[in-house]
Amino acid sequence: MLLGLRISNVAVIEEVEVAFGAGLTVLTGETGAGKSILVDALGLLLGGRADADVIRAGCEEASVEGVFARTPALEARLEELGLPDLGEEVLVRRVLGRTGRGKAYVNGSLVTVGVLGKLTRGAVDIAGQHEHVSLFDSGLHRVLLDRYGNLEEVLAAFFREYTGLREVDARMEALGGDEAKVRERAEFLRFQLDEITRLDPEAGEDARLDAERKRLGGAEKLKRHASEAELLVSGEEQSAVETVGRALGLVHESVKCDATLAPVAQALSTALSELEEAQRRLNRYVEGLESDPSRLADVEERLDALKRLCRKHGTHLEGLLKKRGEIEVELGTLENRKEILEELAADRRKVEERARKAAAALTRARAASAVTFAAQVREGLGQLAMGKAAFEVRVTPSESLRPDGMDDVEFFFSANPGEPPRALAKVASGGEASRLLLALKKALADSDGGGCYILDEADAGVSGAIADVVGRMIKEVSSHRQVLCITHLPQVAAYADAHLLIRKGLKGERTVSEVVVLEAGAERTRELARMMSGVEVTREALGAAEALVRSANRALGTRARRESGPEGAPRGRLRRTA
Numbered sequence: 001m002l003l004g005l006r007i008s009n010v011a012v013i014e015e016v017e018v019a020f021g022a023g024l025t026v027l028t029g030e031t032g033a034g035k036s037i038l039v040d041a042l043g044l045l046l047g048g049r050a051d052a053d054v055i056r057a058g059c060e061e062a063s064v065e066g067v068f069a070r071t072p073a074l075e076a077r078l079e080e081l082g083l084p085d086l087g088e089e090v091l092v093r094r095v096l097g098r099t100g101r102g103k104a105y106v107n108g109s110l111v112t113v114g115v116l117g118k119l120t121r122g123a124v125d126i127a128g129q130h131e132h133v134s135l136f137d138s139g140l141h142r143v144l145l146d147r148y149g150n151l152e153e154v155l156a157a158f159f160r161e162y163t164g165l166r167e168v169d170a171r172m173e174a175l176g177g178d179e180a181k182v183r184e185r186a187e188f189l190r191f192q193l194d195e196i197t198r199l200d201p202e203a204g205e206d207a208r209l210d211a212e213r214k215r216l217g218g219a220e221k222l223k224r225h226a227s228e229a230e231l232l233v234s235g236e237e238q239s240a241v242e243t244v245g246r247a248l249g250l251v252h253e254s255v256k257c258d259a260t261l262a263p264v265a266q267a268l269s270t271a272l273s274e275l276e277e278a279q280r281r282l283n284r285y286v287e288g289l290e291s292d293p294s295r296l297a298d299v300e301e302r303l304d305a306l307k308r309l310c311r312k313h314g315t316h317l318e319g320l321l322k323k324r325g326e327i328e329v330e331l332g333t334l335e336n337r338k339e340i341l342e343e344l345a346a347d348r349r350k351v352e353e354r355a356r357k358a359a360a361a362l363t364r365a366r367a368a369s370a371v372t373f374a375a376q377v378r379e380g381l382g383q384l385a386m387g388k389a390a391f392e393v394r395v396t397p398s399e400s401l402r403p404d405g406m407d408d409v410e411f412f413f414s415a416n417p418g419e420p421p422r423a424l425a426k427v428a429s430g431g432e433a434s435r436l437l438l439a440l441k442k443a444l445a446d447s448d449g450g451g452c453y454i455l456d457e458a459d460a461g462v463s464g465a466i467a468d469v470v471g472r473m474i475k476e477v478s479s480h481r482q483v484l485c486i487t488h489l490p491q492v493a494a495y496a497d498a499h500l501l502i503r504k505g506l507k508g509e510r511t512v513s514e515v516v517v518l519e520a521g522a523e524r525t526r527e528l529a530r531m532m533s534g535v536e537v538t539r540e541a542l543g544a545a546e547a548l549v550r551s552a553n554r555a556l557g558t559r560a561r562r563e564s565g566p567e568g569a570p571r572g573r574l575r576r577t578a
Contacts, residue, residue, distance in 0.1 A: 002020050002068055006063075008066075013034055018515045021402070024498075025498040027500045033502045036457075045093075059098075063093065068089065076282070083115075086108075090107070093105040107398070111202045124454060136427070138424065142405075142409035144447075148372075149366065149372075151365050161351065166353055168351055172341060172345070189330060201321065205306065233278055233279045241279065287372070355401055362407070363407050377439045378391050381439045385466050389414060396408045410423055413436055415427075434465070435460075442477050454485050457486050467492065471491045493527070499517075499518040532544055
């Protein structure tokens with residue numbers, strides 16, 4: 001749900017801030033007052049294309065901010081896109097620069113326009129006169145029908161089988177292709193495998209060889225240092241063993257007089273034993289350490305061969321060993337290609353059969369939902385004085401399997417008896433298209449994923465008694481979804497929970513549009529009267545407006561006001577960020 005909108009320096013709007021409540025909010029005003037600018041500005045928050053021409057003259061930048069109630073879908077997208085989650089609201093902001101450079105923010109974090117569009121996709125459904133109506137896009141009809149019929153589980157069951165079929169196809173494709181290319185690939189793999197096998201590397205061999213190379217390369221230095229260390233530990237004069245031994249003898253003598261020195265004697269005894277053991281080890285090390293130039297050359301040659309092969313394959317020794325196993329598997333597959341292909345072909349027939357059964361079940365479910373959905377739309381058209389109009393949902397199965405099944409789904413409509421239904425894309429705009437739109441919206445109100453409908457003069461082309469029915473139907477849709485409706489029809493405005501007036505005036509020598517929240521009673525009645533009579537509001541128009549409000553209240557019955565305040569007044573305020 002859209003909680004609030006702030007627009008700065010967009011066209012004739014200098015600064016407008018408005019908050020929205022649930023239910024039906026109508027926006028009225030004279031032609032050219034700036035009503036559609038609000039819709040265009042909201043489109044920018046949905047990732048729409050930006051044009052520097054919308055920036056108010058004399059300003060270097062324009063900005064649009066919106067606050068949305070956080071829904072499970074928005075929460076999931078915030079996590080998916082790695083965006084900050086600030087709680088119960090999601091704040092989005094779009095800034096346009098005169099030079100064409102703009103910025104977008106989500107909860108204060110800088111994002112691309114593409115990310116902004118992904119986040120807000122589906123949060124708001126903007127519907128204007130025909131060319132702007134997403135419901136008339138045949139590419140969405142299957143999605144809408146599946147939502148209406150709650151076919152997610154049936155679709156998921158088919159998709160699991162379809163995924164299995166694609167996996168088998170991918171394996172067969174990997175084994176297929178030109179025979180010469182397959183042979184060439186096999187020969188290349190054999191060459192690589194022979195090269196690795198000849199060298200026959202072992203895990204950890206490079207580390208062991210490197211340690212041995214260092215030891216052999218420094219043999220003379222190591223022998224000299226070890227010999228000197230041995231002399232210092234146990235030489236004839238002033239060696240560590242001799243020094244510690246003398247100290248131990250002195251302390252032993254002292255212990256006879258003072259037993260508290262016993263631990264010192266024990267420590268010196270232990271040190272003497274450790275020194276004698278170190279001397280023996282150094283002696284063995286010196287005796288066993290010999291320079292071996294031949295072995296050193298072999299080690300260095302082996303190390304160089306391992307490093308060259310690793311560089312050739314772009315990996316380390318462990319990766320090389322892993323690649324050898326992968327080559328063996330792939331080569332074995334290619335050498336037994338014919339037998340494996342025959343097995344995969346048999347598997348594919350079984351998987352395709354299951355996928356087609358699942359697709360047929362999906363087709364049957366869609367056909368059943370299509371009947372119910374079409375009947376509900378026709379019922380809505382009947383309420384809009386189009387009881388003889390025809391509406392069909394055609395589910396046409398094809399032979400090819402696709403990720404969404406094997407059905408083509410399209411809505412067809414005819415306003416006049418005797419005329420064959422035509423695709424919605426070919427339906428003429430105007431009152432008929434507007435009424436069809438409302439009937440579709442009503443039927444989809446429980447299943448449509450959008451939390452907010454924006455109706456930009458979608459009631460155009462209707463009048464009189466039909467206008468009252470249109471208003472009642474928009475009101476009914478608003479019981480399921482938040483609806484913001486730009487209208488010129490007083491019959492529609494009379495059903496509003498909240499009424500916003502967009503009016504244009506002068507501020508100094510500049511034209512400025514502003515949004516005024518009309519309170520229940522005299523303010524709303526006067527605006528309805530203006531919509532009926534024009535610039536001059538007559539006593540008769542005021543009386544007619546009062547009667548219109550009473551009629552709307554009777555049609556709906558007495559309803560409790562929303563917790564947002566009288567007449568569903570807008571709640572909440574925007575927070576400035578970024």
